[in-house]
Amino acid sequence: MSSFPALNDEQWLKLLEQVAKTFNEVTLSRGFNYFKQQRVAALTLSENRIVQAKVTGSEDYSVTLNLEKFLSSHCTCPVQNSCKHLAAVIMELADRLGYPASQIVNATYHLKRTASNSSTESLLTQLPDMDIFKWHELLNQYTVHVKPAYDQGTYMNVLRYELQNIRKLAVPFSAIDWVYFELHQQLFILRKIKEQNVQGRITDYTSSSLYRMYDEIHAWLQQQSALFDFTLSEERLQQTLSYIRQQLVEENGHKYLDYGLYTALWKYWIVPYPDANDWISQEINHMEKLTDESNSSSLSAAKAFLYLNQSRNDDAWAALEAGDMLKKAPKSLFLPFLSHISAARDWVSLIEWLLRTAPYFYGQRNRELDAYMGYWKEAVVHVPDAEKHLWNVLDGMLPHSALMIEDLLYEQQKWKPWLELQILNGHDPFYHRVSVLQPIEKEAPNLLLPYYHQAIEYYVSLKNRHDYKLAVKLLKRLNKVYKKMKQLERWDRFLTRFMERHSRLRALQEEIKKGKLLE
Known part of the structure; x- marks a missing residue:
């Protein structure tokens, strides 16, 4: 084969046009099989752009492909032209010149796509x-x-x-x-x-x-x-809001995914700027027209969000109550409302909304429930009297709120009820990392006494070597607590009685000696 290039991109497209005009799909498919089976041999290209090749099979045929005068191309098979042998030679030539043979097989489709891409690129x-x-x-x-x-x-x-x-x-x-x-x-x-x-x-x-x-x-x-004031590109922003409004109208069910996107756009791109209230008023007008024509839950939720941005809390809740949306509302629906009120530092309204939305957060703990509890903690910091409402809400969420109650007691350093809860739940000291109990040991060591004593008796009652070792570990930690309290005499009395009560448990006695507690 000659080393000079036989085709440029323009000539390649012209060849595809000739193939699309003269070959049917069946012939091209058979030719592709011949090409893949490597039946094309002895392919040469002359300087006048004529390709000579042999195609092997049940019989061998000679093919002449004229790139300048395509219609004069021929084969020595009975079909003579537009045959599978000629198609295979064209594909072999394409492959050797770096063009996809698959485009020959799908010549008509590829030409349409090329034309479409050319038109599209012009439009871009x-x-x-x-x-x-x-x-x-x-x-x-x-x-x-x-x-x-x-x-x-x-x-x-x-x-x-x-x-x-x-x-x-x-x-x-x-x-x-x-x-x-x-x-x-x-x-x-x-x-x-x-x-x-x-x-x-x-x-x-x-x-x-x-x-x-x-x-x-x-x-x-x-x-x-952080990059732009997007309200300065007024036309683009209006068009974008219009597009997302239409997605809200079309959103079915109660997943509120487009609603979440809509509120995020407002939160990050519009609300931070001085003229945000004008945008909100304008958008509410659009929303009210749409909600008269549509019963979309997402649309009602979006309108409620806009009302809230104007501090129209009652109107916002009324919009949420419209239709049956609150009957099936997911937790995620309310988070943008709570986020907005929190950002506005309107703590009284935040507490009101936390109480209103509490029933919708009942259930298994997840990231939405954790976010809800985060808003409660923030509100209590600023309005301490609201703590009683928080505990009522947590009581109403039981049993799913048990871990949250435990975490909150620990965060507030309410060590006594926290320890009582550990005992009630059957969590002994080994359930926690040592670092968890260290603050209690430092601030209220006396509260740890019943916790350690109960756990020690439990492990001794199991009466096996492994649990005796655990009991001794706890005895060492208990000794440390008594030292912290400066009540070593009390510790000595306890240990003496403990040794007497369990004097027959030789394995336990051995572990105590190994632990050097008797010193």
Whole structure:
């Protein structure tokens, strides 16, 4: 084969056009099998761009491919032209010149895609003059060839990879427009994944990708908030709010994922700026018109969030009570409300909302419940009288709040009820790291006496060598407590009686001697 290049990209596309016109799919598929089986041999290319080759099979045939006059190409087989032997030679030539043979097999599709990409790339340069709704149309066109995968994580990554290529093009965006465009790329991927959820059966494993992406966008919104005053790009912000409002209308069920995204956008991009109240008033007008036409729970929740931003607490709660949304409300629905009130340092309102929302946090402990308890602790610091309400709430949450009660008692250094709770739950001193009990040993060592005594008697009652060793370890720690209390005489009396009561337990006596407690 000649060493000079036989095809450039333009000539390659012309060859694909000739193949698409003269070959049918069956012939191309058979030719591809011949190519893969390496049946093309003795391929040469002359300076006048004529390819000669032999194709082996049940019989050997000679093929002449004329790159200048394609229609004059022929084969010595009975078909003579447009045959599988000629198709195999074209694929072999493509492969040797660094072009994908698969594009010959799918010539018609590849030409359409190339034309579409060329048209799309031309449109991409017009992005700065488009509104965000046109952006989404264009993104859909740009990724039309990406087929949904069963694994949503894979599908999401492929879409991201395709959209990253737009960055390589010379799109004349301003810096702030690039940020808005990146946001809408992420919102576009979200929509595509949600469409897949509606169309097919998605397992819990694959649908987790959707939740992960929502979390990533939340973090991204917060990160970008330090870069610009997004309210200065008024038109883009209005369009973005309009787009997300429509997602709220379409959001079904009680997951409130788009609602969470909507509140994050307000929290990070709008509320921090001086003219935020004007934006809120304008947005409430849009919301009230939409809620008259839609019964979307997410929309009602979003409107309640806006009311709260205007300190219209009663209106906010009334909006939440509208319809049946509170009957099935998840814990995550209320966290943006509590976060906003906390940030406003309105402690009285925060306590009121914590009490109102308490029943919705009943259940297994999770990060939402931990966040809820964090707001309670913050409120109690500023309004100490609210602590009695906190304990009432925790009582109402039992048994799921047992660990939280235990943690709170420890944080507040209420050592006596904390130790009583350990005994009640059957947690002996070995249940905790030594460092957990050290503050009690320092501040109220006398409270540890019944805790250690009970545990020691328990291990002795098990009557085996291993538990005797544990009992001796606890005796050493008990000795330390008596020393801390400066009551060594009391310790000596206890140990004497202890040795007498268990004098028949030789193994225990041996372990006590090994532990050097008698000294």
